[in-house]
Amino acid sequence: MDVPWQFITISSLAGSFGLLRLAPQYSPSSYFVATFLLVFLVESIVAVTWQAIIWPRFVSPLRHLPEPPGASFLNGHFATISKEATGHPQRRWFKEVPNDGLIRYRALLNQERILPTTHEAFKEVLSTKSYDFIKPVMTRNGLARILGVGVLLAEGEEHKRQRRSLDPAFETRHIRDLHPTFWALSGKLVHALTSWIENEGKGRITSLSDAPVVEISTWTSRATLDIIGIAGMDKNFDAIANPDSELYGTYQKVFQPSRGQQLLGLMSFFLPQWFVRSLPFAHNETMAGAAKTIRKVCRQLISEKQEKLKLLEKEVQEPRLQGPTDKDILSVAIKSGQFTTDNLVDQLMTFLAAGHETTATSLTWAFYSLCEYPEIQARLREEVRTHLPSIDDASAMITAALLSQCHYLHAVCHEVLRFWAIVPLTLREAAHDTTLQGQFVPKGTKIIIPAWAVNTAVSMWGPDAEKFNPERWMAPGQANRGGAESAYANLTFLAGPRSCIGKQFALAEFACLLAALVGKFEFEFEDPDYPAKMKIKGGITTRPKEGVSVRMRALDGW
Numbered sequence: 001m002d003v004p005w006q007f008i009t010i011s012s013l014a015g016s017f018g019l020l021r022l023a024p025q026y027s028p029s030s031y032f033v034a035t036f037l038l039v040f041l042v043e044s045i046v047a048v049t050w051q052a053i054i055w056p057r058f059v060s061p062l063r064h065l066p067e068p069p070g071a072s073f074l075n076g077h078f079a080t081i082s083k084e085a086t087g088h089p090q091r092r093w094f095k096e097v098p099n100d101g102l103i104r105y106r107a108l109l110n111q112e113r114i115l116p117t118t119h120e121a122f123k124e125v126l127s128t129k130s131y132d133f134i135k136p137v138m139t140r141n142g143l144a145r146i147l148g149v150g151v152l153l154a155e156g157e158e159h160k161r162q163r164r165s166l167d168p169a170f171e172t173r174h175i176r177d178l179h180p181t182f183w184a185l186s187g188k189l190v191h192a193l194t195s196w197i198e199n200e201g202k203g204r205i206t207s208l209s210d211a212p213v214v215e216i217s218t219w220t221s222r223a224t225l226d227i228i229g230i231a232g233m234d235k236n237f238d239a240i241a242n243p244d245s246e247l248y249g250t251y252q253k254v255f256q257p258s259r260g261q262q263l264l265g266l267m268s269f270f271l272p273q274w275f276v277r278s279l280p281f282a283h284n285e286t287m288a289g290a291a292k293t294i295r296k297v298c299r300q301l302i303s304e305k306q307e308k309l310k311l312l313e314k315e316v317q318e319p320r321l322q323g324p325t326d327k328d329i330l331s332v333a334i335k336s337g338q339f340t341t342d343n344l345v346d347q348l349m350t351f352l353a354a355g356h357e358t359t360a361t362s363l364t365w366a367f368y369s370l371c372e373y374p375e376i377q378a379r380l381r382e383e384v385r386t387h388l389p390s391i392d393d394a395s396a397m398i399t400a401a402l403l404s405q406c407h408y409l410h411a412v413c414h415e416v417l418r419f420w421a422i423v424p425l426t427l428r429e430a431a432h433d434t435t436l437q438g439q440f441v442p443k444g445t446k447i448i449i450p451a452w453a454v455n456t457a458v459s460m461w462g463p464d465a466e467k468f469n470p471e472r473w474m475a476p477g478q479a480n481r482g483g484a485e486s487a488y489a490n491l492t493f494l495a496g497p498r499s500c501i502g503k504q505f506a507l508a509e510f511a512c513l514l515a516a517l518v519g520k521f522e523f524e525f526e527d528p529d530y531p532a533k534m535k536i537k538g539g540i541t542t543r544p545k546e547g548v549s550v551r552m553r554a555l556d557g558w
């Protein structure tokens with residue numbers, strides 16, 4: 001249970017106002033501000049005593065669950081959680097706290113969190129009772145401004161309806177058709193990078209030590225924005241060619257954590273979100289501006305696409321006009337007839353945000369791991385060069401079948417996604433009183449799904465769980481699950497009805513981009529000691545705090 005700060009703030013304001021107007025003789029002060037502060041203080045002390053001390057220690061049905069050591073009296077494990085990278089403490093607790101499937105830990109003011117640890121517990125939260133454990137309202141409101149209230153944030157029957165309408169855009173058959181698009185855009189990225197490197201190196205690159213330094217995450221982000229633009233919305237944002245593109249710049253600002261963001265996040269505990277958002281802070285202005293730009297772009301895309309579809313309808317007799325363009329996510333959503341224009345804007349916002357930074361960050365981690373293990377990089381390059389046509393060959397067509405011959409590529413991609421689990425944890429909240437693994441769970445309790453901890457748990461993956469090892473995907477019969485027995489051992493894309501709708505899209509896009517980049521370039525850390533210094537930056541997705549800076553040069557012969 002959380003302390004109801006908003007209720008306390010609003011009731012203190014209203015109570016102080018009422019007291020001074022109706023019964024001023026009982027007011028502790030004749031000044032409104034002083035009265036408010038006193039009433040607020042008294043209400044807060046009562047609420048905190050109950051919620052942060054009495055409830056979690058003596059009343060909560062969860063109080064008997066095992067807890068990690070080191071909790072403070074009032075703020076439980078908050079200091080540990082806020083000091084370490086997102087998902088890191090949960091990884092340790094997963095390993096070290098003896099439990100029967102559930103652990104309890106406590107956040108700020110001892111707010112309780114349940115950390116499930118077994119296959120059965122994850123199955124219950126994510127599949128059997130997935131609509132009983134919903135996304136927390138605060139998280140939903142926080143994300144809605146930039147992500148829109150699309151399928152990612154919808155709940156219950158509304159979610160089922162939206163998911164059914166969008167699923168056709170992600171059918172295997174359709175993802176197969178997208179491979180040439182993914183390959184063409186991977187080529188565009190390779191060529192842009194080649195020119196940049198040649199330009200920076202001024203024709204003097206003979207070995208990696210002469211090569212210029214590339215911070216790879218800015219390039220991966222631009223490439224995946226272009227891919228979701230073309231494959232998802234039939235629109236070329238041209239971010240690879242133009243790093244100053246409006247949309248790319250907007251997302252860069254939005255995904256950059258700032259002090260203002262943290263401060264406003266804290267204020268949202270006490271005050272209604274609409275009020276916090278109207279305060280004159282720079283962060284509020286940035287977010288409002290970003291939301292406006294993203295909405296404007298989405299509206300434009302929808303009206304362009306509606307025009308195009310009308311034309312196609314008119315000329316339906318001419319099959320040449322029915323290319324893959326009418327199978328992008330936006331066309332499928334429009335043609336389903338299930339969404340109003342405003343709903344469509346929300347869906348597009350969701351796909352733009354959920355569908356580009358995730359794959360870009362995974363690719364950044366791939367670069368990190370391939371610099372850490374140059375022998376894996378070399379083996380992967382050899383496989384790509386043996387089985388796939390050169391990325392410089394504009395007439396070559398890549399197909400899903402051709403790509404599937406690259407078993408090691410498949411293994412490396414899956415291992416990067418498992419090992420780094422870029423959405424390291426995600427939250428759920430009990431929509432009503434319920435049970436989890438037979439344990440009573442009161443309404444409002446937060447459940448933590450610790451994808452990173454699960455993906456690297458010895459209990460799920462065996463003794464080498466914490467080692468980056470693509471071989472686990474190469475052994476006979478292990479290509480799909482990497483040797484893990486449980487379907488809930490790999491939560492990179494989650495599992496169940498709320499799992500990532502774009503998983504197959506992301507896997508194919510990731511494989512094409514990685515194959516093209518590793519086939520063409522060799523690279524190494526700019527600073528060979530980087531792994532010892534690297535800090536992980538937390539947020540919804542985790543990434544290396546300083547990015548991944550690599551010396552990079554194009555190789556001949558492919």
Ligand code: HEM
Nearest residue numbers: 151152354355358359362423426492493494500501502506
């Ligand atoms: C490596 C890349 C990706 C990763 C690791 C990833 C991961 C995830 C995760 C963990 C969730 C569940 C979030 C939650 O419920 O708390 C999710 C949901 C979602 N993802 Fe992805 N994603 C990736 C790529 C994509 C792409 C390329 C698209 C779109 C083309 C996409 C669209 C979505 C959508 C729409 C949802 C909401 C699904 C629902 O609630 O029904 N994702 N993703």
